[in-house]
Amino acid sequence: MSSPKIDKYEYYAKSVQSPDVDAQYLQRTYKELKGKEPKILREDFCAAFALCCEWAKLDKDKLAIGIDLDEEPLAYGRKNYLSNLSADEQKRVTVLSQNVLSPEMPHADIIAALNFSYMGFKTRPLLKQYIENCHKTLNDGGLLVFDCFGGPASSEPNESESEYDDFSYFWDQDSFDPLTNEGMFYIHYQLKGQKKIEKVFTYDWRMWGIPELKDLMEEAGFKKIHFYWEGTDEEGEGDGNYAKVNQGEICDSWVAYVVGEK
Ligand SMILES: C[S@@+](CC[C@H](N)C(=O)[O-])C[C@H]1O[C@@H](n2cnc3c(N)ncnc32)[C@H](O)[C@@H]1O
Numbered sequence: 001m002s003s004p005k006i007d008k009y010e011y012y013a014k015s016v017q018s019p020d021v022d023a024q025y026l027q028r029t030y031k032e033l034k035g036k037e038p039k040i041l042r043e044d045f046c047a048a049f050a051l052c053c054e055w056a057k058l059d060k061d062k063l064a065i066g067i068d069l070d071e072e073p074l075a076y077g078r079k080n081y082l083s084n085l086s087a088d089e090q091k092r093v094t095v096l097s098q099n100v101l102s103p104e105m106p107h108a109d110i111i112a113a114l115n116f117s118y119m120g121f122k123t124r125p126l127l128k129q130y131i132e133n134c135h136k137t138l139n140d141g142g143l144l145v146f147d148c149f150g151g152p153a154s155s156e157p158n159e160s161e162s163e164y165d166d167f168s169y170f171w172d173q174d175s176f177d178p179l180t181n182e183g184m185f186y187i188h189y190q191l192k193g194q195k196k197i198e199k200v201f202t203y204d205w206r207m208w209g210i211p212e213l214k215d216l217m218e219e220a221g222f223k224k225i226h227f228y229w230e231g232t233d234e235e236g237e238g239d240g241n242y243a244k245v246n247q248g249e250i251c252d253s254w255v256a257y258v259v260g261e262k
Pocket of ligand 1: 044046067068073100115116
């Protein structure tokens with residue numbers, strides 16, 4: 001049986017992303033910390049910039065700027081997400097095909113680097129350069145928002161399956177090296193009754209820990225660092241609700257936001 005062809009961004013959106021929830025989280029967090037409304041969101045590593053599109057929908061003064069190196073997901077986002085917005089919303093979304101390390105980055109109230117994309121920077125000097133660049137280009141009092149994951153389950157190879165109506169999503173941690181904290185990760189999909197499609201997305205990451213991110217943000221000049229920890233549902237699975245905490249929780253795998261305040 002040969003593997004079927006799929007629209008990989010469609011399945012990624014169905015299984016990985018919740019850009020509407022992310023946009024609301026970012027707006028709420030800024031309001032809680034700063035006591036005012038954020039206006040400009042910069043979505044670094046934006047791929048098909050679904051978050052930018054949701055941000056523009058929140059209010060008529062919201063502006064979003066997406067940055068990604070790769071033209072392919074940007075073109076997908078223009079065709080499939082941007083085109084669904086009203087003419088006014090479309091005018092408030094800009095995308096730039098460039099490196100997030102570029103010295104010429106647009107200024108913003110919030111910079112969001114989500115789905116762990118900064119983990120592609122594998123050395124401390126490189127990640128520091130990126131965080132310093134974010135600090136330089138944030139407006140006064142602005143927020144840099146990273147998500148982070150960890151726990152004992154992410155320090156060993158394992159594969160988990162999540163079932164949806166007509167397909168399964170597999171998150172495959174193929175390797176982990178305790179000497180470098182580097183791991184290879186893959187996303188596979190399987191449509192019901194069809195052959196599994198292997199390695200639809202590949203991530204070669206260094207798993208940065210929360211204390212390392214905090215240290216780097218402080219070194220780059222961020223005044224305060226905040227942590228938001230995901231709650232759990234009745235089955236002990238992550239419930240997508242994040243609460244501000246001063247202490248983490250021991251669990252097999254966890255997801256948290258690390259927020260640096262300029
Ligand atoms: C994990 S995907 C992004 C996912 C997206 N942020 C989301 O929330 O679903 C990582 C993206 O980062 C982009 N990327 C990697 N390194 C980059 C860099 N130095 N500058 C800009 N984009 C980069 C890749 O092209 C890819 O589209």
